[in-house]
Amino acid sequence: MTSNFEQVLSQALALPMMEQFRLASLLIQRAKPPAVSAEERRARIRAFRGKYKGLFSSVDEFLALKREEVELEEQRYEERLRWRKETTP
Numbered sequence: 191m192t193s194n195f196e197q198v199l200s201q202a203l204a205l206p207m208m209e210q211f212r213l214a215s216l217l218i219q220r221a222k223p224p225a226v227s228a229e230e231r232r233a234r235i236r237a238f239r240g241k242y243k244g245l246f247s248s249v250d251e252f253l254a255l256k257r258e259e260v261e262l263e264e265q266r267y268e269e270r271l272r273w274r275k276e277t278t279p
Contacts, residue, residue, distance in 0.1 A: 202213055
């Protein structure tokens with residue numbers, strides 16, 4: 191650490207607890223990035239949508255896939271039942 195930083199830090203630590211909290215709050219506020227305008231936010235969202243357009247599936251595709259899985263499980267279940275009926279005396 192530099193000597194200037196160490197001096198500032200020791201002065202900050204010497205402050206009363208409430209003043210330390212105020213100082214920390216002010217430093218956090220200054221460290222936040224500036225607010226983005228609504229237009230810029232929309233432009234970023236559109237760019238994201240365009241970039242990852244085909245990556246995510248729709249709800250309909252998801253439901254169709256789940257339906258196929260359920261049908262496959264039903265077939266397996268029926269096959270097991272048939273096998274048990276055939277093998278039990």
